[in-house]
Amino acid sequence: MILALETSCDESAVALFDPARGLVAEWVHSQIAIHERHGGVVPDLAAREHLRTIEPLLGRARDATAGFTGVAEIAVTQGPGLAGCLAIGLASAKALAQVLACPVKGVNHLRGHVWSPFIGLHAAEPGHFGPALAALLPHLALVVSGGNTLLARLDAERGITVLASTRDDAAGEALDKGAKLLGLGYPGGPVVERLAATRGAGGGPARLDAFDFPRGLGPRAELDFSFSGLKTALRYQLEKMSPAEVEAGMGELCASYQQAVVDALVRKAGIALETRGPFRSIGLSGGVANNRVLRTALGAVAARRRIPLLAAEPRHTGDNAGMIAFAAWADPAVQARTAEAEGLEIQPGWEIGQA
Numbered sequence: 001m002i003l004a005l006e007t008s009c010d011e012s013a014v015a016l017f018d019p020a021r022g023l024v025a026e027w028v029h030s031q032i033a034i035h036e037r038h039g040g041v042v043p044d045l046a047a048r049e050h051l052r053t054i055e056p057l058l059g060r061a062r063d064a065t066a067g068f069t070g071v072a073e074i075a076v077t078q079g080p081g082l083a084g085c086l087a088i089g090l091a092s093a094k095a096l097a098q099v100l101a102c103p104v105k106g107v108n109h110l111r112g113h114v115w116s117p118f119i120g121l122h123a124a125e126p127g128h129f130g131p132a133l134a135a136l137l138p139h140l141a142l143v144v145s146g147g148n149t150l151l152a153r154l155d156a157e158r159g160i161t162v163l164a165s166t167r168d169d170a171a172g173e174a175l176d177k178g179a180k181l182l183g184l185g186y187p188g189g190p191v192v193e194r195l196a197a198t199r200g201a202g203g204g205p206a207r208l209d210a211f212d213f214p215r216g217l218g219p220r221a222e223l224d225f226s227f228s229g230l231k232t233a234l235r236y237q238l239e240k241m242s243p244a245e246v247e248a249g250m251g252e253l254c255a256s257y258q259q260a261v262v263d264a265l266v267r268k269a270g271i272a273l274e275t276r277g278p279f280r281s282i283g284l285s286g287g288v289a290n291n292r293v294l295r296t297a298l299g300a301v302a303a304r305r306r307i308p309l310l311a312a313e314p315r316h317t318g319d320n321a322g323m324i325a326f327a328a329w330a331d332p333a334v335q336a337r338t339a340e341a342e343g344l345e346i347q348p349g350w351e352i353g354q355a
Contacts, residue, residue, distance in 0.1 A: 007089030008081025078106030079347030
């Protein structure tokens with residue numbers, strides 16, 4: 001089995017993956033309750049919480065395996081992420097590797113997200129994962145989270161090439177910042193989604209075009225994302241409104257703002273399918289992948305092109321160790337790394353193309 005650790009930001013996570021069976025067990029400790037009072041993740045507090053929780057989580061993995069019996073490899077998020085948080089996971093992985101006399105592999109967190117939609121495919125029929133995967137490659141991956149938004153190509157040889165990224169704010173960051181401007185708290189994305197589904201000022205469903213927010217699409221040939229202008233447009237709109245008008249129009253403000261994010265993501269993915277293909281499937285992963293409006297819209301794009309949409313399961317959209325363990329097994333770039341555990345160092349700014 002592969003024992004995986006994830007501590008890149010504000011979730012401590014441990015998982016056990018058996019290539020013959022799939023994910024055996026997963027444990028995640030969320031820090032949302034700690035950071036919501038500050039309106040965002042506080043790095044020092046996050047690192048302190050990882051120190052407190054990683055040992056109990058590993059204890060649960062130890063108990064589940066009768067002393068780590070069957071663990072042949074350790075995988076750990078090496079980057080990107082918060083330096084102090086990454087360091088705790090890597091130090092723990094190195095210590096375990098020494099005790100268990102097994103190798104440790106550093107995994108790129110973003111590559112874990114790219115691979116996460118395929119976890120369910122493997123679980124359905126572990127013995128035939130290779131042929132099932134081959135039928136879906138080349139694959140277009142849309143990774144949408146609070147810290148990253150990118151499009152990547154997973155080719156027939158399982159290599160990953162970035163096609164587009166964000167020039168400024170990530171989509172999840174834009175949703176959270178928009179929620180903060182609206183006074184909705186942190187994390188704001190789920191609150192914006194919930195309020196967007198409420199009734200509008202006229203009593204009917206909230207209109208998606210009640211407010212004209214920019215999409216940041218740019219020229220058709222340009223795939224990179226940009227969401228900073230959207231946040232600024234919301235701020236200017238709120239400055240024109242009284243508190244009573246904001247309260248009355250909250251549902252339609254959220255619906256229009258969310259739709260601007262979704263439209264940009266879906267439009268860019270559609271252009272990539274048309275101009276950077278061919279692709280046999282499209283994937284959706286990252287924390288924002290839980291947004292039902294986004295899932296529905298991207299599913300419609302996939303259906304029009306008669307290719308399947310592989311969306312990561314909700315438990316594998318946020319930061320989780322399951323995707324780290326799976327990537328350590330499925331990604332040739334990870335398996336090819338032969339550095340000794342002592343030589344591994346954290347990579348806070350690690351790019352996805354660097355494996």
